[in-house]
Amino acid sequence: MKLYLLKNGVNPRRVRIFLAEKRIRxxxxxxxxxxDMESAGxxxxxxxxxxxxxxxxxxxxxxGTVLSESVAICRYFEEQRPEPPLMGxxxxxxxxxxxxxxxxxxxxxxxxxxxxxxxxxxWVGKREQIPxxxxxxxxxxxxxxxxxxxxxxxxxxxxxxxxxxxxxTAQVALLTARGALKLPIPDEQTNLARWWAAVSARPSxxx
Numbered sequence: 001m002k003l004y005l006l007k008n009g010v011n012p013r014r015v016r017i018f019l020a021e022k023r024i025r026x027x028x029x030x031x032x033x034x035x036d037m038e039s040a041g042x043x044x045x046x047x048x049x050x051x052x053x054x055x056x057x058x059x060x061x062x063x064g065t066v067l068s069e070s071v072a073i074c075r076y077f078e079e080q081r082p083e084p085p086l087m088g089x090x091x092x093x094x095x096x097x098x099x100x101x102x103x104x105x106x107x108x109x110x111x112x113x114x115x116x117x118x119x120x121x122x123w124v125g126k127r128e129q130i131p132x133x134x135x136x137x138x139x140x141x142x143x144x145x146x147x148x149x150x151x152x153x154x155x156x157x158x159x160x161x162x163x164x165x166x167x168x169t170a171q172v173a174l175l176t177a178r179g180a181l182k183l184p185i186p187d188e189q190t191n192l193a194r195w196w197a198a199v200s201a202r203p204s205x206x207x
Contacts, residue, residue: 020204100159100166149189
């Protein structure tokens, strides 16, 4: 197999952290190739033949099967190496993690990415930008951080008592918000700050 990643990419980072939590080593256990935005190798015809969407990450299996969505790639590795479970244990546990992961994607990660795309100078000339829409999404990010702070008053991690892919999704969203958008966790959001300190202290946070 071979894993294709993008340097500093948000979704590739999700897979990196997931694999690190599974103690699956890039390079040693899973061969990989990394592209960057400037050379845009993932937009070249040879790569588009693997994934016409031109997005990353992509996992190509030995039989030529291609998986091209980060959660699908994580699901594949979850089935291959169930421990530690990052996508829930049992029917209810899996459903809870799925629910919270989708919430973190739709309520936090996608608005963060949208704000970045529509307001950051990096994307000028690369993507069509609608600054007013970007500012709307920025306000959503701020509101959802406050919402998540309230949820974390009742549980240690996003989906309950144990670390999961839902935490990884929130983690990369807030890392991007902090770096690209200059939106750190507000001082008064002590539950979110406690959670952030915990997930940032995990060795996988540096994957």
